[in-house]
Amino acid sequence: MQKSIRNEIIESILYVAGVLYKLDNSIVQMINENQETLKNIWLKEVNLFKDKEIASYTTTLKLSEDTDQQFFELLIKHINYNDISKDGTLDQFFDQVLHTGLPLKYLTQGLQIARRVILNMLVEAEMDQDKLSAFYREIDSWLDPILNRVVENSSQIWERTVSLQKTALMELSAPLIPVFKNISVMPLIGSIDTERAKLIMENLLNGVIKYRSEVVLIDITGVPVVDTMVAHHIIQAADAVRLLGSTCILVGIRPEIAQTIVSLGIDLSLFPTKSTLQKGMENALEITNQKLISNK
């Protein structure tokens, strides 16, 4: 007896709380009732879109047959909640889809199709203007947070990937390798930008102190372009090494790089240069009074 009174009170409070609740409720009811029809139209439209737009993802298409079903069911399920992060299943689903390599536009398009399909249903249901526009707002406030969440998730995944790769690149950036007593090598591979140039300088100077290197070989075999900026940084680094009392030898200068350096008019005569790492190493052994002896 008491229970039913309480229910009545709750209901009346909710009623007073606003038209919004009532609309929300009736729209949910409507969508739930027509779930199967909506789903079929949605699946058809999504498949149309997939054939047209993401045909290149054919390998994953088979997988996405199930994905489509799951996508729509999750959407419907989340009408009943107001909070999209309620049980995390939607987030999980987005993560899963984005990690399998399906494009973001599959998700955004899927949501837009859902919105269109539901709005079509409402228009066909023939209701008065006020109610219809209230429904529009209702559907927007239901779908927009989901859309936001999708975009947020995908950009987070991208940001994470980029920052991971950046760290990985940084670690590969400028290693200084002690090879023989007092001799170290810094092999450089790939383009050099200002950030990397700073790292090269730091690692070079720290390494020279740490390994007590008398000779440092900078190998630029893997640097595709040596322009004035790269040359400038190498000259500065070599100069700084000289200040520490060590010698810097630039090795791995390819013939075409030698020609462009000459054309650019860059003066590299302040420190020794060699064509290959091997020649540089022979030179370095000479400077440090060491010899390679074959064991025969």
Added chain:
Amino acid sequence: MDIQSCVEVRNEWDIVSARQLGRNMAKELGFGNVDQARITTAISELARNIYLYAGRGKICIEPIDQLGRKGLRIVALDNGPGIREIRKVMEDGYTTSGGLGAGLPGVKRLMDEFSIESTVDVGTEISATKWLR
């Protein structure tokens, strides 16, 4: 092949992509190793100038064919502050940024033809051509 390709230069990574585009086009046209290196280095200098002094601009690369004479033209465009003293800029060792000051005179030596037009506060257009031998 005849279509001009442009790369927007806004950050340091765009310099790399401009370079790559230039190298690919030079390779396609049949330039040798040394000339490829010259062309990419020239693009690198021009793109870096845009990045350093104008902040943003673009590098356009186009294959040219004048009466059967083939070549590659690089055009660097920006709406930056412009160059006040073009003659000084073309001297070796003149720099306003603490660099080597070899960029523009270097590009002129790397390429076969070179022209520069600049208006203060309006922008700069540099074009450089390399002929296929």
